[in-house]
Amino acid sequence: MKAKRWFSPPVTAVLALVLMVGVIFFTSCRDGGDAAPAATTGLTQDAQAIANERGLSPADVTAALKTYVPSGQHDDYIMFSSGGHAGQVFVIGMPSMRLLKTIGVFTPEPWQGWGYGDMNSMNVLREGSRNPDEHIITWGDTHHPALSETDGDYDGEYLFINDKAHARIAVISLKDFKTKQIVPNPIALSNHGGAFVTPNTEWVIEGGHYAAPLSGDYAPLSEYEAQYRGMITLWKFDREIGRLVQDDSFAIELPPYWQDLCDAGKLASDGWVFCNSFNTEMAKGGVEKGNLPFESGVSQYDTDLLHVIHLERAVEVAQNGGTVEMNGLSVIPLETAISEGLLYFIPEPKSPHGVDVSPTGEYIVVAGKLDPHVTIYGMTEIKEAIERGNFDYDEFGVPILDFDETVVARVELGLGPLHTQFGPDGYAYTSLFLDSAVSRWTLGGAYADLNDDPEWEMVGKISVHYNIGHLTVAHGDTVNPHGKYLVALNKWAVDRFQNVGPLLPQNFQLIDISQPGDQMQLLYDMPIGVGEPHYAQIISADLLDPWEVYPEVGWDAQTNTISPNATFQGEERIVRDGNNVEIFMTSVRSRFVPEHVEIRQGDKVTWHITNVERAYDAIHGIAVPEYNIHISLEPGETVTFEFEATRPGVFSYYCTEFCSALHLEMKGYLLVQP
Numbered sequence: 001m002k003a004k005r006w007f008s009p010p011v012t013a014v015l016a017l018v019l020m021v022g023v024i025f026f027t028s029c030r031d032g033g034d035a036a037p038a039a040t041t042g043l044t045q046d047a048q049a050i051a052n053e054r055g056l057s058p059a060d061v062t063a064a065l066k067t068y069v070p071s072g073q074h075d076d077y078i079m080f081s082s083g084g085h086a087g088q089v090f091v092i093g094m095p096s097m098r099l100l101k102t103i104g105v106f107t108p109e110p111w112q113g114w115g116y117g118d119m120n121s122m123n124v125l126r127e128g129s130r131n132p133d134e135h136i137i138t139w140g141d142t143h144h145p146a147l148s149e150t151d152g153d154y155d156g157e158y159l160f161i162n163d164k165a166h167a168r169i170a171v172i173s174l175k176d177f178k179t180k181q182i183v184p185n186p187i188a189l190s191n192h193g194g195a196f197v198t199p200n201t202e203w204v205i206e207g208g209h210y211a212a213p214l215s216g217d218y219a220p221l222s223e224y225e226a227q228y229r230g231m232i233t234l235w236k237f238d239r240e241i242g243r244l245v246q247d248d249s250f251a252i253e254l255p256p257y258w259q260d261l262c263d264a265g266k267l268a269s270d271g272w273v274f275c276n277s278f279n280t281e282m283a284k285g286g287v288e289k290g291n292l293p294f295e296s297g298v299s300q301y302d303t304d305l306l307h308v309i310h311l312e313r314a315v316e317v318a319q320n321g322g323t324v325e326m327n328g329l330s331v332i333p334l335e336t337a338i339s340e341g342l343l344y345f346i347p348e349p350k351s352p353h354g355v356d357v358s359p360t361g362e363y364i365v366v367a368g369k370l371d372p373h374v375t376i377y378g379m380t381e382i383k384e385a386i387e388r389g390n391f392d393y394d395e396f397g398v399p400i401l402d403f404d405e406t407v408v409a410r411v412e413l414g415l416g417p418l419h420t421q422f423g424p425d426g427y428a429y430t431s432l433f434l435d436s437a438v439s440r441w442t443l444g445g446a447y448a449d450l451n452d453d454p455e456w457e458m459v460g461k462i463s464v465h466y467n468i469g470h471l472t473v474a475h476g477d478t479v480n481p482h483g484k485y486l487v488a489l490n491k492w493a494v495d496r497f498q499n500v501g502p503l504l505p506q507n508f509q510l511i512d513i514s515q516p517g518d519q520m521q522l523l524y525d526m527p528i529g530v531g532e533p534h535y536a537q538i539i540s541a542d543l544l545d546p547w548e549v550y551p552e553v554g555w556d557a558q559t560n561t562i563s564p565n566a567t568f569q570g571e572e573r574i575v576r577d578g579n580n581v582e583i584f585m586t587s588v589r590s591r592f593v594p595e596h597v598e599i600r601q602g603d604k605v606t607w608h609i610t611n612v613e614r615a616y617d618a619i620h621g622i623a624v625p626e627y628n629i630h631i632s633l634e635p636g637e638t639v640t641f642e643f644e645a646t647r648p649g650v651f652s653y654y655c656t657e658f659c660s661a662l663h664l665e666m667k668g669y670l671l672v673q674p
């Protein structure tokens, strides 16, 4: 290992850069073309004085220069981060680390009117609830966002994310950054191995987590081995309609181990899926009864079992009727999965967490929380071992491939390795939870042409603050990693920020990984005061092509067509049919039409409102406070909400977005006669 020590350039060198930029700026801006020495010298002295006054080191100054994005300029990359048990998605610009948006997904979000009356959002939340007549679920535990891919790289069209708590997957369109669908898994209690997509997004992977009877029925823990099961679901994604289609999806029954993270194969491993598992001990807990607690019960064996799933073959089996139906979902029974040769296991180091497929698809990297190494399996070796066919079997009859025959390398990195991402230059990056560090290592044979002496070895390590979970690199899980930036998603912040009470933010740390070897520079700490984020993906901003305004006035964001309830200016009206009242309203700067809505107590009100604006950023909101209604009206959008006028009285409805100088005048009266 050639450890090159990197010395931060002295402040003067950095300031020389500032000076040069200043000279160029002044030169190009002035007619005469002659620089203004006084001004630029002044700039240098100012910057030096500021650095001195604020006690900034040369490294601080370079970090500031690398992250600062001036007003009016845009970030190069966009990070989509899970919002953890806040149930949302954060959209963050990079390298500025500015929060651009929080997308309401599983959790209602009032600014966007998500879950506060807008029938589209209410329907998504309702359909996403397992027993909607009993209760609508209004939160989720998001872990893993997955950008849609074409040919194994992000295409900027859709985002998927799992809800571990309720075994659900959500679909978000990146045309309007709105959640379009939430699907509850009909046979699972919880999920952790989702969302991950296959290289062309034909399938969205949802791996389970804690084993339970797939039927959802009761079974005592004494029948764990017989009645409890794991599962993986392959959701078919229809890109045309932008929805997961349950009728074309299927699941595979798995032994009652706890399946953990998954990843889709790509290129060399295209058509395969990999999932970790833990609790292959099938520990049942019950510390209060004198049993081993889960924490030690599930960590007794030296190895757990990497699940290697032949997706291509599973699809054939599912399409040729090799499934049974369970709660409306097609399921390939475990014995069929075994007999059809679509499920294999390989021993993997104790308590594995992340399983990550390298950009060429050749290597499958497993990090075991209780093993200081990452273990790298070769797809060529896996296929050969399956071909040879001399298997061991687990107690459910699943063939187990030999560890030594399928492992191509193990690299010692440090304590608590969790997740791995990749760079464009043969580097891999692994988060080390216990070490609070990110390690950089070389993927031996993978990039023989890029490295003189391809090795499997660690080449650098950088401390992070503190207790890193996931890490993410720009396009770092695709066939085309960009490198450049890495974000450490740290669970603990401890002393990094002002104390805001005992509940602390998490800490996203931006790290510059553009230089080789052990040169990695910490650039920025971003507190995340909503939590708790798990995984995030970083996409080049130029791949996103969202709408500025909806394509046409009267747009229904859910059907992606003109709403039958679209209302155009001059057509506003209130229609009564018995005690059903239908309102067709428009909004434009700065009025609602109509401004008086007179109804009677007991009326059932269906209220359609169209924002007829075509100007970028001309948003209106409408609040009807008595009924817990708040709607966001984006330019062109038609929204419907409903309520029953239970109480007589005078209510005002008003616009909640500061849309114009006369925004405060944008209101109306809702008069409910007794």
Ligand code: RUQ
Binding pocket: 143, 144, 192, 261, 353, 418, 419, 469, 470, 534, 535
């Ligand atoms: S995760 S604990 Cu390390 Cu992806 Cu969910």
Ligand code: CUA
Binding pocket: 588, 589, 590, 619, 620, 621, 655, 656, 657, 658, 659, 660, 663, 664, 666
């Ligand atoms: Cu419209 Cu304020």
